[in-house]
Amino acid sequence: MRxxxxxxxxxxxxxxxxxxxxxxxxxxxxERIENQVLEFVKGPAIRMIFEGATNDPIVDRFQxxxxxxxxxxxVGVFDGEPRGxxxxxxxxxxxxxxxxMVGIDVKENKLLGVGxxxxxxxxxxxxxxxxxPNFAAQFRDISLEDPINVNQDGGNINAIxxxxxxxxxxxxxxxxxxDIYKEFKDxxxxxxxxxxx
Amino acid sequence: MVEQKKLIVxxxxxxxxxxxxxxxxxxxxxxxxxxxxxxFYYYGMPAVGVxxxxxxxxxxxxxIINLVSRRPITIxxxxxxxxxxxxxxxxxxxxxxxxxxxxxxxAIVIGxxxxxxxxxxxxxxVALAVAIMMVSWKDLxxxxxxxxxxxxxxxxxxxxxxxxxxxxxxxxxxxLWDLFMGRQIGGIGTTFGLxxxxxxxxxxxxxxxxxxxxxxxxxxxxxxxxIFHLFDPIRFISPAYHLLTGYTIIGAFFLATEDSSxxxxxxxxxxxxxxxxxxxxxxxxxxxxxxxxxxxxxVINLIHPLLDKIRPKALGKVV
Amino acid sequence: xxxxxxQEFFKGLWDEVPPFRLVLGLCPVLAVTKSVENGIGMxxxxxxxxxxxxxxxxxxxxxxxxxxxxxxxxxxxxTFVTVVELVMQAFAYPLFLKLGIFIPLIVxxxxxxxxxxxxxxxxxxxxxFLDGLGIGIGFTLSLAVLAAVxxxxxxxxxxxxxxxxxxxxxxxxxxxxxxxxPGAFVxxxxxxxxxxxxxxx
Numbered sequence: 127m128r129x130x131x132x133x134x135x136x137x138x139x140x141x142x143x144x145x146x147x148x149x150x151x152x153x154x155x156x157e158r159i160e161n162q163v164l165e166f167v168k169g170p171a172i173r174m175i176f177e178g179a180t181n182d183p184i185v186d187r188f189q190x191x192x193x194x195x196x197x198x199x200x201v202g203v204f205d206g207e208p209r210g211x212x213x214x215x216x217x218x219x220x221x222x223x224x225x226x227m228v229g230i231d232v233k234e235n236k237l238l239g240v241g242x243x244x245x246x247x248x249x250x251x252x253x254x255x256x257x258x259p260n261f262a263a264q265f266r267d268i269s270l271e272d273p274i275n276v277n278q279d280g281g282n283i284n285a286i287x288x289x290x291x292x293x294x295x296x297x298x299x300x301x302x303x304x305d306i307y308k309e310f311k312d313x314x315x316x317x318x319x320x321x322x323x
Numbered sequence: 324m325v326e327q328k329k330l331i332v333x334x335x336x337x338x339x340x341x342x343x344x345x346x347x348x349x350x351x352x353x354x355x356x357x358x359x360x361x362x363f364y365y366y367g368m369p370a371v372g373v374x375x376x377x378x379x380x381x382x383x384x385x386x387i388i389n390l391v392s393r394r395p396i397t398i399x400x401x402x403x404x405x406x407x408x409x410x411x412x413x414x415x416x417x418x419x420x421x422x423x424x425x426x427x428x429x430a431i432v433i434g435x436x437x438x439x440x441x442x443x444x445x446x447x448x449v450a451l452a453v454a455i456m457m458v459s460w461k462d463l464x465x466x467x468x469x470x471x472x473x474x475x476x477x478x479x480x481x482x483x484x485x486x487x488x489x490x491x492x493x494x495x496x497x498x499l500w501d502l503f504m505g506r507q508i509g510g511i512g513t514t515f516g517l518x519x520x521x522x523x524x525x526x527x528x529x530x531x532x533x534x535x536x537x538x539x540x541x542x543x544x545x546x547x548x549x550i551f552h553l554f555d556p557i558r559f560i561s562p563a564y565h566l567l568t569g570y571t572i573i574g575a576f577f578l579a580t581e582d583s584s585x586x587x588x589x590x591x592x593x594x595x596x597x598x599x600x601x602x603x604x605x606x607x608x609x610x611x612x613x614x615x616x617x618x619x620x621x622v623i624n625l626i627h628p629l630l631d632k633i634r635p636k637a638l639g640k641v642v
Numbered sequence: 643x644x645x646x647x648x649q650e651f652f653k654g655l656w657d658e659v660p661p662f663r664l665v666l667g668l669c670p671v672l673a674v675t676k677s678v679e680n681g682i683g684m685x686x687x688x689x690x691x692x693x694x695x696x697x698x699x700x701x702x703x704x705x706x707x708x709x710x711x712x713x714x715x716x717x718x719x720x721t722f723v724t725v726v727e728l729v730m731q732a733f734a735y736p737l738f739l740k741l742g743i744f745i746p747l748i749v750x751x752x753x754x755x756x757x758x759x760x761x762x763x764x765x766x767x768x769x770x771f772l773d774g775l776g777i778g779i780g781f782t783l784s785l786a787v788l789a790a791v792x793x794x795x796x797x798x799x800x801x802x803x804x805x806x807x808x809x810x811x812x813x814x815x816x817x818x819x820x821x822x823x824p825g826a827f828v829x830x831x832x833x834x835x836x837x838x839x840x841x842x843x
Contacts, residue, residue, distance in 0.1 A: 133707045140702075140714055144721035151725055155732035162735035391839065425817065433828055437835075459819040 161185075168200075168214065168227060171241025174262070175212050175229030176202035183212065188317050190310055197306070201318065202229065202238070208318045209233045214243060215303045217295030221246035224255065224295040228303035230270070232311075232318060237274075240265040240300055245292075252292035261286055261293070265300065270307070274300050344441065347531050347582075348401030352408055354526045355577060357518030359412060362511035365475060366416035370511045374411040376423045381407025384431040394440070402441045406430050409449045409577055412512025413570065413617075415469040422463055426452045447581040450620040457617065464613075470508050477506040483569040484613045486560045494560050494568075502567040513573045523576030532580035535592035540575040541566060543600020551608050559608055570616035571603065578616070584624040591630035599623040650769050654776025660753045661784045661830070662837045667753040670744050671785060672826040677801055681789030683737045684744060685782025687726045689775070691748050692757060694722045696774030699762040706763070715758045716749070723748045753781060792829055796821035 164184050176183050179202040186201040186208075202210030212229040224245045229238035242256040255261055264283050268274060275281025276293045285293035307314070362370050385403035389396045397403075410430050414423065434448025435441065457464050466481035473479055478496065485493030497507065505515030513519075526532045548562035565571060570578075579585065579599050586595050599619045606615025658664055661671045667688075674684045695718050699706075706714045727745045730738045738745065748754060757777055762770040790800065798814040799806040819825045 129707060129709070133710045136702075136705055136707060137710055137713060137717070140717050144717050147721060148724055148728075151728050155728045158732040159728070159735075162732060166735050166739065433832075437831065455819050455824075458822070459817050460815060 168243050171227035171243050172200050172212050174241045175239040176210055179203055190313055210238050215299045217299035219247055219295040220252050220291040226299035228300055230307050235270050237265050237268045247292050252289040254286050255292050255296055270304050345400045348405045350531055352405055354522030358512040358515040361505045361515040370416035373414055373418050377411030378404050378407035380424050381427040381431050384428055388432055388436045406448050410452055413453050413510045415466050416511050417469050426456050429455050442583045444583050446624045447578055447584050447620055450578055450617050453617045454621055466508055479508050482507050487613050490558045491560050494564050499563055513570050516567050516572050519572045536580050536596040537575045539593045539596030540579050540600045543597035544571055544603055547601045547604035569614040574616035578620050586627050586630045588634055591633050595623050595630055651772040651776040654780040659780040659784055662834055667751045674741055674744050675789035675792055676821050677793045678786055678789045680740050681785035685785045688748055688781055689778025690726055691722045692754055692778040693774040695719045695758055696762040696770040699758045700767045700770035703763045719754050720749050792820045
């Protein structure tokens with residue numbers, strides 16, 4: 127009986143100690159980990175979109191509730207004016223969802239650029255959407271008035287050869303971003319004012 | 324009473340039939356010579372160089388591993404030389420020297436000696452080496468580009484690759500008899516169908532390899548290719564081309580029949596060979612690789628221990 | 643236990659070097675040795691867990707009832723592994739991305755549990771510390787050696803902090819078999835063979 131009690135006591139104390147230590151370290155590293163995830167998963171795409179921005183867009187971010195999901199918006203400051211926002215949407219690709227970071231110029235209502243963040247496309251074919259700068263460059267400085275399409279569908283984006291589905295996914299994600307942008311435009315403008323320096 | 328055959332063990336003295344491992348290896352080398360000589364004739368000195376380097380380094384690796392592991396020196400039994408020769412035969416004549424040396428290292432050290440030397444290897448050492456090299460250096464086994472600079476009296480197009488990329492259209496210019504007589508590009512010793520065939524028949528007649536494996540391998544290739552051809556004659560070439568191109572014939576007679584990695588009873592041998600033939604055509608017609616013989620042989624090497632479980636009932640054993 | 647203290651440390655470097663002599667903990671050895679950087683990162687993570695869990699187990703060896711000792715060890719080891727995981731995520735995220743699932747899998751690494759069970763639960767704190775450190779460093783070095791061989795032949799260069807240092811020059815054609823999974827087995831086997839040959843003399 128005494129042994130039983132000892133076992134229970136020892137295990138309980140050990141577990142408490144372990145739980146406490148982990149909770150302490152978790153709370154200590156939580157913020158850093160979040161930043162690191164953003165930096166290494168979404169960072170490259172954001173930095174490409176906000177080329178020439180004077181702030182660190184990964185630090186300057188805010189969240190807006192869209193129904194059940196919380197969307198994170200990154201802010202790009204150009205010439206002292208916070209006029210760029212970037213956020214992530216997704217489109218149905220060949221090998222699953224293609225995550226896309228879309229940058230929008232709030233002042234002139236045009237695209238700043240797009241960058242693929244996460245994908246499971248075929249290497250050498252669809253994966254080029256992430257690595258081929260020529261493809262992403264087509265999304266720079268397009269007006270948001272018209273829907274964006276690949277030229278097979280009557281648009282003026284040249285699809286990556288052999289990866290029309292992926293290219294369509296990128297276009298669909300961009301259009302979705304456009305919808306979200308229009309829906310939240312007022313809130314975004316309010317938020318952006320607070321980043322003015 | 325019906326007369327029954329029984330196993331009778333007589334008293335000494337015994338008489339040795341003269342069949343030894345060494346003899347077997349040298350006869351196999353001899354049987355492979357016609358194909359090799361035609362390769363020399365077409366590809367000239369580079370082919371001689373590749374083959375000599377291959378045989379020499381194979382023997383050297385065997386010697387080194389014998390010395391390092393302090394075991395009896397076995398280079399005299401000719402097995403290392405045979406492995407080197409067969410390995411060299413599968414290569415294009417312009418193979419760079421370092422690739423040949425790496426290949427023989429894989430064949431002798433990893434393919435054979437690590438398992439305990441002759442008779443213990445689970446896989447055919449030659450097939451293993453070629454497979455590993457095909458995975459690593461795909462370009463070196465692209466016969467079209469490797470043999471680009473040769474000016475031969477026939478088309479320098481690797482027929483099996485042409486069939487892979489252009490379907491039946493790709494092989495329309497090839498004449499079956501030309502293919503059989505070795506008028507096609509390929510490995511140094513793999514193109515001369517007649518020579519390999521004669522060598523194989525010689526080995527079968529002398530009892531060094533079993534006809535069951537070779538025949539069922541070729542039959543497997545033919546029948547599977549025939550079925551494919553029946554369904555889509557434009558995409559899949561006719562079975563005769565499958566038999567005469569790539570590594571099919573050398574695979575059937577020299578690689579699949581390797582002693583320690585092939586089964587011993589008749590039914591397993593038939594299944595073993597047929598499975599190899601079927602796999603070959605499947606890889607060629609639907610897989611990613613141009614030629615499936617090497618990988619098919621590794622696969623059947625894997626199933627050989629299972630096949631060996633199919634055996635006749637032991638005498639007097641009650642179930 | 644009259645062994646000199648130094649020996650507890652140095653045995654981990656040669657006589658009982660984990661993957662090659664004890665042949666333990668082979669899962670990470672095979673999986674993460676695609677590059678030297680990964681190998682050393684994994685080795686350091688394992689060393690940290692080994693040292694910490696060894697010290698703690700040794701401290702508590704009198705208090706832990708023998709019937710639940712394995713459960714106690716696992717709790718201790720899992721705690722430190724999670725610590726390593728969080729710290730690595732916070733400070734070396736790219737390395738964490740490359741090592742992935744193999745960091746949490748240190749929990750089930752035979753070496754860690756093996757040292758707790760076989761050594762730390764029977765020896766003093768300082769000895770256990772030295773033992774953990776020695777075995778850990780031995781493990782790190784073996785991973786580094788195996789990874790160096792594989793990376794060198796598989797890519798022709800050694801990469802540190804995303805800067806490839808070419809060793810064999812531009813004409814070298816990578817032997818990509820070596821960085822594939824079967825290459826890991828073959829390479830480990832050959833290194834084991836060399837270790838045994840050298841050890842016999």
